[in-house]
Amino acid sequence: MSMKTLCQTPAKLILTGEHAVLFGAPALSMAIDLPTRCYMDFSPYTSSLESSCLEIELSDFNEKQSYPLSVWQQRVIEIETRFALYEKQSLSIQSVLQQPVDLILLTFQQFHNAYRLNPGHWTVKIQSHQLTEKGLGSSASVIISLLQSLYSHHELNYSDIELLSMAQRVESHQHGSSSGLDPTTVLKGGLLRYQQGSPLQKLTSHPFHGWIIDTGSPESTTGQAVNQVHRDFNHQHPIWTEFKNVAQLIEQAWQDSNATELKEAIKQNQQLLERIGVVPPTVQRFIHTLNQSSESAAKICGAGSVTGEKAGIVLCISQHAPEALCQEYGYDYYPLKFSEKGSRCEMVL
Ligand SMILES: Nc1ncnc2c1ncn2[C@@H]1O[C@H](COP(=O)(O)OP(=O)(O)OP(=O)(O)O)[C@@H](O)[C@H]1O
Numbered sequence: 001m002s003m004k005t006l007c008q009t010p011a012k013l014i015l016t017g018e019h020a021v022l023f024g025a026p027a028l029s030m031a032i033d034l035p036t037r038c039y040m041d042f043s044p045y046t047s048s049l050e051s052s053c054l055e056i057e058l059s060d061f062n063e064k065q066s067y068p069l070s071v072w073q074q075r076v077i078e079i080e081t082r083f084a085l086y087e088k089q090s091l092s093i094q095s096v097l098q099q100p101v102d103l104i105l106l107t108f109q110q111f112h113n114a115y116r117l118n119p120g121h122w123t124v125k126i127q128s129h130q131l132t133e134k135g136l137g138s139s140a141s142v143i144i145s146l147l148q149s150l151y152s153h154h155e156l157n158y159s160d161i162e163l164l165s166m167a168q169r170v171e172s173h174q175h176g177s178s179s180g181l182d183p184t185t186v187l188k189g190g191l192l193r194y195q196q197g198s199p200l201q202k203l204t205s206h207p208f209h210g211w212i213i214d215t216g217s218p219e220s221t222t223g224q225a226v227n228q229v230h231r232d233f234n235h236q237h238p239i240w241t242e243f244k245n246v247a248q249l250i251e252q253a254w255q256d257s258n259a260t261e262l263k264e265a266i267k268q269n270q271q272l273l274e275r276i277g278v279v280p281p282t283v284q285r286f287i288h289t290l291n292q293s294s295e296s297a298a299k300i301c302g303a304g305s306v307t308g309e310k311a312g313i314v315l316c317i318s319q320h321a322p323e324a325l326c327q328e329y330g331y332d333y334y335p336l337k338f339s340e341k342g343s344r345c346e347m348v349l
């Protein structure tokens, strides 16, 4: 019998810890109400897995194509070969996944390797919000929505740890290395304190007014930015202690609901991000203007960019939207909408 599911997964926004989380610092990250939707439809075959077919529609990229099992498996072999070359430093990270569909095929293959995909016709449609590839964790939302859909279709009991370790493995092919922060945030929802090697903590949400400001798609990918930071700053570099300290200030201010301290710490966090070279000059100027006022505090909230003038999404904590300045720079802005809910999957008729 055929079965249909819809999985809706929020986006993520990092309050503190982008880059630093990969060097052992704590991160505070929240799920936000910008859903990625994954529609999955399965019709079983009575014949063998070999005749299975995967039909993928990526609405945001205007792509729709069918992949017989042998074709997608060959394509994943090529992806894994490129990833192995990347790990030997013979290929750049942005050459590993060459097209958006590669991420989908790789996720299916990881699931298949672990659990063996049921034979049949699989149809997948993915639809995101308008702010993908701007630091809000779109690849993590795609991966989590796909994996959750696959677990549902196979009626498998799974632990979050199993699902997240698979997601982190897939995400490494996109980002070069992954702390697991993005997949964890979009799976669980809410506001999380995440630090590699420490237990995950859920923090209480507070009604701080925030805005997400779109400075445009970064010219470099997250993978490139992560790699450049790793090349320029080793694990022993003292700047990571400064990141840890500022994360502590932000966490304390958040827990105390202290807006003044929160804004001050966000400004310090932004200065550190500028020092690691991930904030382009135009975005630095924009943020400096906002940060001169005691009313507002802004920082980039994704990996930023190591080339060009755009840095993806900037978070601005302030009562009122920075309308005039956004207009001057030609940036769109939206109210920050927190999502207490994480990723969820339902059957559809
Ligand atoms: N709606 C979508 N449909 C298909 N693929 C998508 C979609 N959204 C994102 N992707 C895939 O994810 C990639 C972008 O992922 P990436 O995580 O680098 O970007 P991001 O949104 O800036 O998030 P991050 O905060 O992790 O940097 C795209 O190049 C594409 O392959």
Ligand SMILES: N[C@@H](CCO)C(=O)O
Binding pocket: 017, 018, 019, 021, 022, 175, 177, 178, 179, 180, 181, 182, 222, 226, 302, 303
């Ligand atoms: N979001 C990435 C680091 C770049 O900010 C990760 O947690 O792996």
